[in-house]
Amino acid sequence: xxxxxxxxxxxxxxxxxxxxxxxxxxxxxxxxxxxxxxxxxxxxxxxxxxxxxxxxxxxxxxxxxxxxxxxxxxxxxxxxxxxxxxxxxxxxxxxxxxxxxxxxxxxxxxxxxxxxxxxxxxxxxxxxxxxxxxxxxxxxxxxxxxxxxxxxxxxxxxxxxxxxxxxxxxxxxxxxxxxxxxxxxxxxxxxxxxxxxxxxxxxxxxxxxxxxxxxxxxxxxxxxxxxxxxxxxxxxxxxxxxxxxxxxxxxxxxxxxxxxxxxxxxxxxxxxxxxxxxxxxxxxxxxxxxxxxxxxxxxxxxxxxxxxxxxxxxxxxxxxxxxxxxxxxxxxxxxxxxxxxxxxxxxxxxxxxxxxxxxxxxxxxxxxxxxxxxxxxxxxxxxxxxxx
Amino acid sequence: xxxxxxxxxxxxxxxxxxxxxxxxxxxxxxxxxxxxxxxxxxxxxxxxxxxxxxxxxxxxxxxxxxxxxxxxxxxxxxxxxxxxxxxxxxxxxxxxxxxxxxxxxxxxxxxxxxxxxxxxxxxxxxxxxxxxxxxxxxxxxxxxxxxxxxxxxxxxxxxxxxxxxxxxxxxxxxxxxxxxxxxxxxxxxxxxxxxxxxxxxxxxxxxxxxxxxxxxxxxxxxxxxxxxxxxxxxxxxxxxxxxxxxxxxxxxxxxxxxxxxxxxxxxxxxxxxxxxxxxxxxxxxxxxxxxxxxxxxxxxxxxxxxxxxxxxxxxxxxxxxxxxxxxxxxxxxxxxxxxxxxxxxxxxxxxxxxxxxxxxxxxxxxxxxxxxxxxxxxxxxxxxxxxxxxxxxxxxxxxxxxxxxxxxxxxxxxxxxxxxxxxxxxxxxxxxxxxxxxxxxxxxxxxxxxxxxxxxxxxxxxxxxxxxxxxxxxxxxxxxxxxxxxxxxxxxxxxxxxxxxxxxxxxxxxxxxxxxxxxxxxxxxxxxxxxxxxxxxxxxxxxxxxxxxxxxxxxxxxxxxxxxxxxxxxxxxxxxxxxxxxxxxxxxxxxxxxxxxxx
Numbered sequence: 001x002x003x004x005x006x007x008x009x010x011x012x013x014x015x016x017x018x019x020x021x022x023x024x025x026x027x028x029x030x031x032x033x034x035x036x037x038x039x040x041x042x043x044x045x046x047x048x049x050x051x052x053x054x055x056x057x058x059x060x061x062x063x064x065x066x067x068x069x070x071x072x073x074x075x076x077x078x079x080x081x082x083x084x085x086x087x088x089x090x091x092x093x094x095x096x097x098x099x100x101x102x103x104x105x106x107x108x109x110x111x112x113x114x115x116x117x118x119x120x121x122x123x124x125x126x127x128x129x130x131x132x133x134x135x136x137x138x139x140x141x142x143x144x145x146x147x148x149x150x151x152x153x154x155x156x157x158x159x160x161x162x163x164x165x166x167x168x169x170x171x172x173x174x175x176x177x178x179x180x181x182x183x184x185x186x187x188x189x190x191x192x193x194x195x196x197x198x199x200x201x202x203x204x205x206x207x208x209x210x211x212x213x214x215x216x217x218x219x220x221x222x223x224x225x226x227x228x229x230x231x232x233x234x235x236x237x238x239x240x241x242x243x244x245x246x247x248x249x250x251x252x253x254x255x256x257x258x259x260x261x262x263x264x265x266x267x268x269x270x271x272x273x274x275x276x277x278x279x280x281x282x283x284x285x286x287x288x289x290x291x292x293x294x295x296x297x298x299x300x301x302x303x304x305x306x307x308x309x310x311x312x313x314x315x316x317x318x319x320x321x322x323x324x325x326x327x328x329x330x331x332x333x334x335x336x337x338x339x340x341x342x343x344x345x346x347x348x349x350x351x352x353x354x355x356x357x358x359x360x361x362x363x364x365x366x367x368x369x370x371x372x373x374x375x376x377x378x379x380x381x382x383x384x385x386x387x388x
Numbered sequence: 389x390x391x392x393x394x395x396x397x398x399x400x401x402x403x404x405x406x407x408x409x410x411x412x413x414x415x416x417x418x419x420x421x422x423x424x425x426x427x428x429x430x431x432x433x434x435x436x437x438x439x440x441x442x443x444x445x446x447x448x449x450x451x452x453x454x455x456x457x458x459x460x461x462x463x464x465x466x467x468x469x470x471x472x473x474x475x476x477x478x479x480x481x482x483x484x485x486x487x488x489x490x491x492x493x494x495x496x497x498x499x500x501x502x503x504x505x506x507x508x509x510x511x512x513x514x515x516x517x518x519x520x521x522x523x524x525x526x527x528x529x530x531x532x533x534x535x536x537x538x539x540x541x542x543x544x545x546x547x548x549x550x551x552x553x554x555x556x557x558x559x560x561x562x563x564x565x566x567x568x569x570x571x572x573x574x575x576x577x578x579x580x581x582x583x584x585x586x587x588x589x590x591x592x593x594x595x596x597x598x599x600x601x602x603x604x605x606x607x608x609x610x611x612x613x614x615x616x617x618x619x620x621x622x623x624x625x626x627x628x629x630x631x632x633x634x635x636x637x638x639x640x641x642x643x644x645x646x647x648x649x650x651x652x653x654x655x656x657x658x659x660x661x662x663x664x665x666x667x668x669x670x671x672x673x674x675x676x677x678x679x680x681x682x683x684x685x686x687x688x689x690x691x692x693x694x695x696x697x698x699x700x701x702x703x704x705x706x707x708x709x710x711x712x713x714x715x716x717x718x719x720x721x722x723x724x725x726x727x728x729x730x731x732x733x734x735x736x737x738x739x740x741x742x743x744x745x746x747x748x749x750x751x752x753x754x755x756x757x758x759x760x761x762x763x764x765x766x767x768x769x770x771x772x773x774x775x776x777x778x779x780x781x782x783x784x785x786x787x788x789x790x791x792x793x794x795x796x797x798x799x800x801x802x803x804x805x806x807x808x809x810x811x812x813x814x815x816x817x818x819x820x821x822x823x824x825x826x827x828x829x830x831x832x833x834x835x836x837x838x839x840x841x842x843x844x845x846x847x848x849x850x851x852x853x854x855x856x857x858x859x860x861x862x863x864x865x866x867x868x869x870x871x872x873x874x875x876x877x878x879x880x881x882x883x884x885x886x887x888x889x890x891x892x893x894x895x896x897x898x899x900x901x902x903x904x905x906x907x908x909x910x911x912x913x914x915x916x917x918x919x920x921x922x923x924x925x926x927x928x929x930x931x932x933x934x935x936x937x938x939x940x941x942x943x944x945x946x947x948x949x950x951x952x953x954x955x956x957x958x959x960x961x962x963x964x965x966x967x968x969x970x971x972x973x974x975x976x977x978x979x980x981x982x983x984x985x986x987x
Contacts, residue, residue, distance in 0.1 A: 015946050070946045199942040226937035247942050262947045276947045287950055318953060325952040354971060358915050379940040381914055384959040 011065040013261035014089055016048065017272030018074040019294045022106075025142045026211075027169070029203035031274030031292050032072045044294070045081045047301040048271055049088040051290075054305040055269050056092030059279060062267075064093050066100040066258035069123075075105035079117025085271075086122045100125055100163075100257040107153030107166075108145045115160050126157045127196070127256075128166040133183050137172055151190065158192050163254065165194035171220050171228040172200050180228060181235065188239045193254030197232055198247045199225060229377045246329045246376055263330045265323045265342075273297040273307065278322075285319055287312045316344040324383050333370025347386055355382060389607070389642035390463045393573045397465045397602070397646055399483055401507050402492035403500035403858070407522040410554040411492055411563070412450070412468055416633065418560045419452040419464070449587075449600055449646050451630040456568045464567055465646040467587065475734060476509070476862060477680065478588060478714075481662045483509055484678060485587045485602035485646060488516040488571030490563065491544070495521040495551075496528035499537050499826065501800040501858035507542055518566045519549035525556055533827065541826045576643025582606035582614070582665070583672040587646070589659040591711040595627070597653040601665060602646045605672065608665070609640045614651075617664040617675040623651035657713040682714040684732025685793065685863060686739055686759045686842055687776045689720055689885065690746070691728030693753035693965070693976060698727050704750035705729060708742060715742055720777070724885040724969050725755055725979070730777055733759075736842060755967075755976045757885050759842045764791040764866055779884040781873045784924065790889070791866040793838040796821075798831070799849070801857035806830045808852040816840035817891060836861075837869065839889065874899055874928075876906070876982075877920040881970040885979050895921075899929035902982050909978040912936040917972055 021032040056062075067089060069082065082103065089095070102125040103118055105111055115126070130150045132138050138147065145153075150166075157164040168187055170180050187195065202212045202219065211217040220228065233243060241249040245263060248256065261268050270277035270290060274297075277288040290307040291297040297307040314322070320343020327334035340346050352369065355361035360375030360382050375382050402408035452464040469482040483489070489510040493499060510517060519538050521531055535546040550566050552559030587600040601608065608614070610628045615621070629637040630647040641647045653659060661682070664675040692701045705717045716732040733739040739759060746752050763775040765782065766789045775781060775790075797818070801809055803825075813820070813834045822833035836845075841861065849857055874895055876886040886906075890898050899921030906919050914936055921929040941952065966973035 017946065068946070201942050222936075222938040229938065246940060262949070265949075268947055270947065276950065278947070278949065289950070321953045321956050322949040325956050326949055355914070360914055375914075377938050377940055378914055378936050380955070380959070381936055381939045384956060384963065385914070387956055388960050388963045 011257070011261050011264070011266045012059075012062040012093075013066040013068065013258050013266065013268040014052075014064055014093075015258075015268055015270050015272075015275055015277070016067065016069045016074075016085055017072060017270070017275040017290075018069060018077055019072040019273040019292075019297075020076055021071065021073045022076065022144060023142065026207035027141060027200060027203070029206050030072070033294055035294070041078060041081055044298055045084050047298040047307070048085050051271050051301050051306050052085070052088045052092060055271070055277075055279075058281060059093075059267075059269060062093050063096050064089060064099055065096045066102070066261060068101075068258040069103040071104055073106055073111075074103050075111040075114065075118075079114055079121050082118055082123060083121035102127055102256065102258055104129065105153075105157070106145060107150040109149050109152070112149075112153045112156050115156055119160050124161055125163040125165070125256075126161050127194075128153055128157060128164065130154065130166040130187075131169045132172075133168070133186050134179070137175070140172070141169065154190055163194065164192050165196060165250075165256065166191070167196040167198065169198050169200050170232065171225050173217050173219060175220070175228075177224075177227060177231055181231060184232065184235050188235065188241065191241065193241075193251040194256065195236070195241055195249045196247055197236070197249060199228065226377050233373060233376075242331070243373075243376070244331050246379060260330075263326045265319075265326050285314045287314055287318075316342065319343060320345065321387055324387050328369075328371050328379060328383055328386075331370060333364060333368040335368055337367070351386060351388075355385060361386075389578070389640065390645060392576060392644045394460060394462050395465070395574055395644040396462060396488070396567050396571050397467070397486040397574055397644070398488045398490060398567055398571055399467045399469050399486045399510070400490045400492055401469075401503070401510050401517075403494070403497075403502040403506075406492050406494040406497065406500075406503070407554045408468075408492055411490070411520070411522065411552070411560075412466060414554050414557055414560045415452060415464075415466065415564065416450060418557075418564065419454050448633070449631055449648075450633045451636075451646070452632075454564055454568070457565055458568070462568055463645070464564070467646065475738070477682065477734075478661055479506070480509055480513065480678070481585065482587055483513045483515065485585055486515065487574055488518065488567075490567070491517050491519045491538070491542075492522050493519065493534055493538060495524045495531050495534050496526045498530075498534050498829075499541050499800070501798045501831075501860040504541065504798055504800070504831075505860040505862065507544075516571050517544055518563075518570050519544060519546045520563060521549050521551045522554050524551045525553040525558065537826055541831065574644030576603070577605045578607060578643050580605035581670045581672045582608055582612075582667040583676065584608055584641075584665040585676055586616070586659055586661060586663040586665055588661055589653075589656050591656050595650050597650065597656055597659060599649050599651075599653070599659055599665075600646070601641070601649055603641050603643050604676070605643055606667070607640055607642050608649060610637075613668040614649075614665050615668040615671060616659070617666060617671075618660050618679060618681075619658065619663065621658060622668045623653060626650045626652070655710050655713075657709065659713070682734070684714070684716055684734060684762070685838070686733045686735055686761060687730060688733075688739060688759040689722060689725065689728055689730050689757035689777070690717075690743070691722065691725040691755045691757075693755055695726050697752055700750065701729070701746070701752055701754070704746055704752060705731075707750070708745060712742075714738070722757075722779070722885050724883050724967055724974070725757070726967075728755075732776070736846070755979055757979055758888065758982075760889065761793050761838045761842055763871070763889060766791065775889075778873055778887045778889045781887075781889070784873070789868050790871045792869045792871060792889075794864050794867050795836050795838050795841060795861040796864045797834045797836050797841070797859065797861045799834070799857055799859050800826070800829055800831050801853050803828055803830055805853035805857060806832070809849065809857060812845075812848055812852055816845060817894070835864065837867075837891070838863070840891075872923045875922050876902060877918075877922060877927075878906070878910070878974065879917045879970050879972045881972075883969055883974070886982060895923055896928050903929045903931040905982045906978060907931040907933055909981055910972065910974055913972060915971070 019033050020035055101123050103123045104127050107128045107130055131141055131143055133147055135147050154166055202208050236249045243249050244255050267280045273294045274292040275290045279286040288308050289310040291300050291309050300307045323342050362372050371379055371382050400408045448468045450466050454462045454464050456462055467482045469479045491507055538544050538546040550562050583605040584601045584603045589599045592598050610625055613624050627650045662679040666672045692698050714734050717729040720728055720730040765773045765775050768786050768788045818834040818836045820834055824831050849859055870892045871889050872892050874888055874890050875882045903919045903921055916935045917933040919931045920927045966975055
């Protein structure tokens, strides 16, 4: 049995948000912007360095377990920019000797050309937005790469980086179970140690949302969607990549340490436009959010040293709720004692007994409570029952 | 004191929207009681709800001074009666305080069911009736046809009906002359002991309880010690006067006159409509006939959405009852809905008004259970008990028989919808007593069990007739019925707030409809939920809500725990709007919606 990757309540992670994309995908509601015209990347990166310095003053003596470049599309960054940001992190904080440094990348050939540069800058893990291995689906999802490019990029990444992962989106309009089985089998053959498999979700403010509202996008009904989920669990488990989180699969030991920091409700600093943080300051957990718009964010950082527009101390109920919604996404579950320490209340025994009775919750040998594989497809309802 | 021969007491009888209030406004204006500046529309309807809905809840009086064509000066007392069948007794007493009525009919619409019910009540108290055709200026007005209708349907001579337009003021003078020349003056003996009728009463923040009276014999004076014959309470009168509609102190009212009195009366519940007021020392020999205490006929449970509002709800009900003695309430506990009140009403409109006032004036969110009627339960030991709440039904073994209230319903409809309406009445166990034609419209009379009507009969009638049918009813009698209590079980547990008494012949159909409705209303849970309708131990209908299969957020954006937490907070808030029942959460609206029949 492998030990699960390190991370958790005393681990510290740094999230770096790069907000730019070459094009906006119709399903995506993340903080991404397509910029046109001249752009001084060097100057923009200076704002990241400034924000890191400011945060480090508030959060002294941390050891960084992971850094994650997310977006947007961080693979549009010059390797030099990545290097400068990592250097700034290293200047202000101690780096764990096993630090995981992940960069999200799009699998186009242009971006693959920069992989070696990122490796040289210190990145040791990439996560590729492949999204589909079906050419028609790629076009429908508005992706700019081909299947061939994606496969080549995955193979290249595997040869350059110690660890890598890629994302797929499934339960798409018109997708059949058979087609997904074929696609996922191919993906599993291609995958190294980690795979993220997300069911397509219609988010407000996206083009897909408008199409869906207009009745022009037919999404799978809850039954079919549940069947998709079950098929996915079955195939991944059989291939040795079980779900360690609702949508994330890894060979044991290959989990994303950075994401574990979130899900174990650890401490993380958010750097860059729209980045979220959870900071532990004098024993009080703060929720922070940075200004979303890239250039106003940079202006703000220049003026005040940071880009935060929100910095709220969370009360006990809020912390308890966040621990539940994040922690119960994991197969390792949550610790009832930690929930009590965070929220100041205990989970109701009769509620636990009821959910356990119908097979949606189970107690692990270490005392943790987890939502079962059967319960994962209805996780949100299970969490609401527990939290109520 | 005005000489009897110069007094005319009258009311106005009309269907809603036929112009009763506008005519009243015009009469007030034309006699100069208020100038144009003081006039606001529908002067007599003082409550917001009255003005908005165009209905009158409390009786109001206005004393008009009129110099007639014959050179004499007259006092005209108009009593604006409550305009709805729920207040039938109050209407009856208001009418009994007058000698005549103006029957106002919209010349473009013609006679409606409500017109009929009201005019029959006026005839019952021996009124002289003057037909008035309103809205004759409208292009659709058909004066001859409507006159013919009045003669055919009501049996009144309409040849000298007064033709007016209350809106433009056309013909108002003719109405005033008709009141003086065609309605009889009141009779009475100024020297006899005081005998006055309590017409209505209400609570005024400045004056306390204000009582409307009609003096029959004798005089009523400021300072006089009077006795209410039904309650036997005595009061010393503080003020005696009239409304013009402004309040004017007169100090004394004589026979035939209508006005108000105030005394240190604490609440409206101390005054009973129809009671006889007499002198404490020199009482009259006999009370006026026709008095009866207010009787609620429809009951429903009202529960606060937020259990913390219970005390506020209790206070609000107390405040409402200050002004409306016909509304009753007592505490009730429901396993499904927690603490609340079982409330009694004069009818469905009354129920709606109270509910609306509680939410509007007191800002309370309420869950209302399905209305039910008052059943008489004949027990095997020979006793009789009144059942206000189906949940309190005694053990069927001890029940010998059940009586339920019936109504006489009058429905007037364009011929096109007659078939659908007859079908609806038959479905609701109706017994047809009459079917005739008024021009191209059918006049149908049915005896119907009230429990088939209280819930959604009126909605269904409107829907099958596209809004063209008009409906009115009067409570008639109690009849024995083959009634059974149907319980609803959700996940095997009986839900008390959903149990109803239903006729055996309807049980299966109603049970199936309720189960289907609940299936739509109760959200999916993590487990399968059976919904059953049962009589005693026997299940007569069943539906199943399938277990939830998919409810999970696939992806969360880089560490954005806030968004997930907000979602959870919204879910938790949603759950607070549900009622936990066993393991199942039932949305509050389910308790009332489950009983609606979509037909």
